[in-house]
Amino acid sequence: EVQLVESGGGLVQPGGTLRLSCAASGFSFRYAVMHWVRQAPGKGLEWVSTIWSSGAMTYYADSVKGRFTISRDNTKNTLYLQLNSLKTEDTAMYYCAKDRAGQTRGQGTQVTVSS
Secondary structure, eight states: OOEEEEEOOEEEOTTOOEEEEEEEESSOGGGOOEEEEEEOTTSOEEEEEEEOTTSSOEEEOTTTTTTEEEEEETTTTEEEEEEOSOOGGGOEEEEEESSTTOSSBOSOEEEEEOO
């Protein structure tokens, strides 16, 4: 059974930082392309970032490029998302996912950016 468990969210002021983690199990994480997606209040799922299985290539939505960094540790079956220079519009539930559309995703971790 695929399990994805996100953590690391919280309340942060604009300009602040957070580091999200996603512990994966139930599938061969080291061979999987992984993604982060998010859902803001009242909106649909939005793709945020993708990383190849090796970590060699990464991709970002224009809205987060230059501020967020995706990474992974295949020895720990863990996916990460470093969030820097946070903006109020980054407020959302953040999910790690096995597909870009977010159909197979964890329960999410809430990120709230507010002064």
